[in-house]
Amino acid sequence: EVQLLESGGGLVQPGGSLRLSCAASGFTFSSYAMIWVRQAPGKGLEWVSTINSGDVTYYAGSVKGRFTISRDTSKNTLYLQMNSLRAEDTAVYYCARTHQLDYWGQGTQVTVSS
């Protein structure tokens, strides 16, 4: 059974940093693209970043240069390093599998506020 479990969210001040993790199980992690999607309070879904099976990375313009996606295949874990956080980064962050997002995690809340 495919499972994705996000962690690492919390309250951080503007300008601060946070690293999100997504623990994957039930499939060959290294063979799949992995994605981060976020949802601001009361808003729709926004694609944030993708890392493909060859570790090529892609970013939304709103986070490029501030966020870094990576993976550790020995730990079956996906990461999102978030720097220079802004109030508008406040959202639930979901990880998902494959370019077409076939499985999703339960999400982790990130709140950027002073």
Add this chain to the structure above:
Amino acid sequence: DGVMTQSPLSLPVTLGQPASISCRSSQSLVYSDGNTYLNWFQQRPGQSPRRLIYKVSNRDSGVPDRFSGSGSGTDFTLNISRVETEDVGVYYCMQGTHWPRTFGQGTKLEIK
């Protein structure tokens, strides 16, 4: 960036009646491999999104057959043949052809 435009944004439906959601892309979603990467997601209240349909018309495992997807190029539709209580939530289309990936604004389905 490509824009995905859904309509309607609010969809009140009587139980047992059909429902239809439109999704239009500002650019063709046909990829160089010949596939069209248009997906539909359902987000029930308080839950994570769940994929219903991939590549326009392919239903995911466990998705009831009252859900169907159709369309081509830039115009796509999600149909629900007979709405049930468990279908309440927000529906999103998403294109997986171009970078950056983009979602529609979401359509909120409620029971009338």
